[in-house]
Amino acid sequence: MGRYVVRRLLQMIPVFxxxxxxxxxxxxxxxxxxxxxxxxxQCDPATAAQLKREFGLDKPVWQQYLTYMGNVxxxxxxxxxxxxKVTELMSTAFPVTxxxxxxAILFEIVxxxxxxxxxxxxxxRPIDTAVLLLTLVVISVPTFVTGLLLQLLxxxxxxxxxxxxxxxxxxxxxxxxxxxxxxxxxAYVTRLTRTSIAENRRSDYVRTAVAxxxxxxxxxTRHLLRNSLIPVVTFIGTDIGALxxxxxxxxxxxxxxxxxxxxxxxxxxxxxxxxxxxxTVLVLVFLxxxxxxxxxYAVLDPRIRYA
Amino acid sequence: xxxxxxxxxxxxxxxxxxxxxxxxxGGSDGDSGGGDSAAVLSSSWGDPQNPLEPANTNExxxxxxxxxxxxxxxxxDPETGKAEDMLAEKIETSDSQNFTVTVKPGWTFSNGEKVxxxxxxDAWNYGASLKNNQKNAYFFGYIDGYDKVHPxxxxxxxxxxxxxxxxxxxxxxxxxxxxxxxxxxDTLGYPAYAxxxxxxxxxxxxxxxxxxxxxxxxxxxxTKGSQMALKKRDDYPGEDKAQNGGVTLKVxxxxxxxxxxxxxxxxxxxxxxxxxxxxxxxxxxxxxxINTPAGIIQTLAFPFYDAKWNKAGMEKVRTGLSMAINxxxxxxxxxxxxxxxxxxxxxxxxxxxxxxxxxxxxxxxAYKPDEAKKLIEEGGGxxxxxxxxxxxxxxxxxxxxxxxxxNSINNAxxxxxxxxxxxxxxxxxxxxQITDRKMPGPFRAGWQMDYPxxxxxxxxxxxxxxxxxxxxxxxxxxxxxxxxxxxxxxxATAVEKFQEAEKVLRDAMGAIPLWYQNGSAGYSExxxxxxxxxxxxxxxxxxxxx
Numbered sequence: 001m002g003r004y005v006v007r008r009l010l011q012m013i014p015v016f017x018x019x020x021x022x023x024x025x026x027x028x029x030x031x032x033x034x035x036x037x038x039x040x041x042q043c044d045p046a047t048a049a050q051l052k053r054e055f056g057l058d059k060p061v062w063q064q065y066l067t068y069m070g071n072v073x074x075x076x077x078x079x080x081x082x083x084x085k086v087t088e089l090m091s092t093a094f095p096v097t098x099x100x101x102x103x104a105i106l107f108e109i110v111x112x113x114x115x116x117x118x119x120x121x122x123x124x125r126p127i128d129t130a131v132l133l134l135t136l137v138v139i140s141v142p143t144f145v146t147g148l149l150l151q152l153l154x155x156x157x158x159x160x161x162x163x164x165x166x167x168x169x170x171x172x173x174x175x176x177x178x179x180x181x182x183x184x185x186x187a188y189v190t191r192l193t194r195t196s197i198a199e200n201r202r203s204d205y206v207r208t209a210v211a212x213x214x215x216x217x218x219x220x221t222r223h224l225l226r227n228s229l230i231p232v233v234t235f236i237g238t239d240i241g242a243l244x245x246x247x248x249x250x251x252x253x254x255x256x257x258x259x260x261x262x263x264x265x266x267x268x269x270x271x272x273x274x275x276x277x278x279x280t281v282l283v284l285v286f287l288x289x290x291x292x293x294x295x296x297y298a299v300l301d302p303r304i305r306y307a
Numbered sequence: 308x309x310x311x312x313x314x315x316x317x318x319x320x321x322x323x324x325x326x327x328x329x330x331x332x333g334g335s336d337g338d339s340g341g342g343d344s345a346a347v348l349s350s351s352w353g354d355p356q357n358p359l360e361p362a363n364t365n366e367x368x369x370x371x372x373x374x375x376x377x378x379x380x381x382x383x384d385p386e387t388g389k390a391e392d393m394l395a396e397k398i399e400t401s402d403s404q405n406f407t408v409t410v411k412p413g414w415t416f417s418n419g420e421k422v423x424x425x426x427x428x429d430a431w432n433y434g435a436s437l438k439n440n441q442k443n444a445y446f447f448g449y450i451d452g453y454d455k456v457h458p459x460x461x462x463x464x465x466x467x468x469x470x471x472x473x474x475x476x477x478x479x480x481x482x483x484x485x486x487x488x489x490x491x492x493d494t495l496g497y498p499a500y501a502x503x504x505x506x507x508x509x510x511x512x513x514x515x516x517x518x519x520x521x522x523x524x525x526x527x528x529x530t531k532g533s534q535m536a537l538k539k540r541d542d543y544p545g546e547d548k549a550q551n552g553g554v555t556l557k558v559x560x561x562x563x564x565x566x567x568x569x570x571x572x573x574x575x576x577x578x579x580x581x582x583x584x585x586x587x588x589x590x591x592x593x594x595x596x597i598n599t600p601a602g603i604i605q606t607l608a609f610p611f612y613d614a615k616w617n618k619a620g621m622e623k624v625r626t627g628l629s630m631a632i633n634x635x636x637x638x639x640x641x642x643x644x645x646x647x648x649x650x651x652x653x654x655x656x657x658x659x660x661x662x663x664x665x666x667x668x669x670x671x672x673a674y675k676p677d678e679a680k681k682l683i684e685e686g687g688g689x690x691x692x693x694x695x696x697x698x699x700x701x702x703x704x705x706x707x708x709x710x711x712x713x714n715s716i717n718n719a720x721x722x723x724x725x726x727x728x729x730x731x732x733x734x735x736x737x738x739x740q741i742t743d744r745k746m747p748g749p750f751r752a753g754w755q756m757d758y759p760x761x762x763x764x765x766x767x768x769x770x771x772x773x774x775x776x777x778x779x780x781x782x783x784x785x786x787x788x789x790x791x792x793x794x795x796x797x798x799a800t801a802v803e804k805f806q807e808a809e810k811v812l813r814d815a816m817g818a819i820p821l822w823y824q825n826g827s828a829g830y831s832e833x834x835x836x837x838x839x840x841x842x843x844x845x846x847x848x849x850x851x852x853x
Contacts, residue, residue, distance in 0.1 A: 036735025041775035
């Protein structure tokens, strides 16, 4: 187990370097960011040159990348164009997005798995068909449509919620945005769980458990569900990263000042430091979430062992 | 792509929802007469691109804040745009080159410090100095000694202070310019010329976190990137005291969300009504929607560095293109009359006296498809048989109008392929390609005035090698007339000279004027006396709440 973790951690290094290099190059290809700082006029050349020097943009790309990575390892993610440290931006943006992600994941786990179990156990019944249809609708409607619709209905028409989230972005304000963010994944979780449960229901160990005379609840939670959750856990694990990075649309609709907002603004303003910094952290989140998922397999299914 | 679909959808959804609710809006307690001078209003905002230093703020979001927390020597009248004395008791000159400024007594910063001549001189020196990276430094370029503190070639600066600025008393200082510039005092309302307290220099980091100024508001709290709370300043010495208790600026990533928030009664003032909502705004807000001229003009500039566009006869092609654009139709259908077809190269906010002259462009800006076709043929046809209009696709719904302009040109020339749009992903990249002189044909050029003077609409844009002369148009007669106008002490004669220069620009069609842009805003039932100034910034201090 220990050796497996170490091996996986070592594998992360090339993935990390490769992905940050790619992002760095991509942002660089977009051209000179200083040009966008002076509005509809050319920056005066002296100031532009000075700014470039300050942000290290006058050096060749490889050198910029090395300096940047060197700084990252000492915890310095550079400075955004508005004079704020990128770490400062992160410290305000990540908590918000993490809260949003938690809400979304909770929705996925609670609603998704419950619906999956219910439909998996009642295959072919009306409830199964109804939920299947519903998930089909949710999957086929883009997030921004669901988001804007809920915002208008709940926020403007019925006045149940505020259409936008305040600066504090507390958990209760994030319920609707979280639901919107989770909606598509939630539908997938339902379907995955349903298929998995339906399949395993007919397996030998379930029949044995039933034959032993175990109570139904115990058969379902202990034997059936635990074995059926492996694909679902994989999905949710990778979804953590996807939700955090993919919240751009939801965050825009509900005016949440999280990671998506900072990334969007960073890209528009071609702010290399912000974009690379945030993406680097997202890459890390992705890698760690994947590792945790793999480790969770062993917990769920004792037959899986890592050496 | 996504943004566009999203916006269009939102428009439809909003229309449906609002029709159903028959217009919501925030409920508030009755009396609309007096207004509660302690009540705070909330207003939409965008994250300022640069730190909030006066000489470093060159966009409207940071400008909003500066407009509330600073007062300069002059202030532009919110309605007429005329520069009026604010902190200046008098500004005297005998030769249009040496000015003596007297600051009014009794002014203080909100931290209690007195506003003196030194507050101005220190601030201007800071703004001009290369080492401070101030993006508006070029504003001080007219002051003597600028080349020493801000060498053009980026070399080392040989002085820290402008030799043209001298403090001569507690409330007086002199300004020596490096050229004659008769309307110089009228430029002093621009926020870059604001005075700064000592705290700015002694503890700069703390000041930037929470700027301190001399205006009618003080900053109570500032959470960068999300919100700023401004409070009315009770000891404000000026006459334009705040009529409300304060303003909370909320950052919105998407102006559609801000509009929705206004509809839901969650926000009081939106000063950037999304293009997609313009169709509904009258029915949503009725007379709580304002649409007033702003000092912004949109033009199409040409790459004069490209021989194809600069050879003789091309002025006919350029004029022909101008005549092929149906401005009336585009401003009506695409912009819902938030733009006005342009008939000169300035802006209506200048007023007749200030140099705006309706119809100066004449036939060259009228829609005459047949003549357009003839002119373009006479001039030798479109270079390469096709023109590409370059624009940035990330903001401002530019795609819609560029496509419409191209359609209009194509129809006039009976050729489907005469004109196509050439979108560029981000504004920064767009600016980059302009600076690198890579424009393949006409490109979008927008100009928001710095101060309401005709000089500001002509010199920075069309004077040889001027800072915003992106097309690198150059014309000796134009330059000569501008120089003469600047040296003129009599304003009326100066304006006439500028208009003569404008006629030179017209005859060569150095840029195609498209339309004047309006500022638009919508507000909740709680507010009254909402106005936009010529810079399309709400006049916050005059807004009454309740």
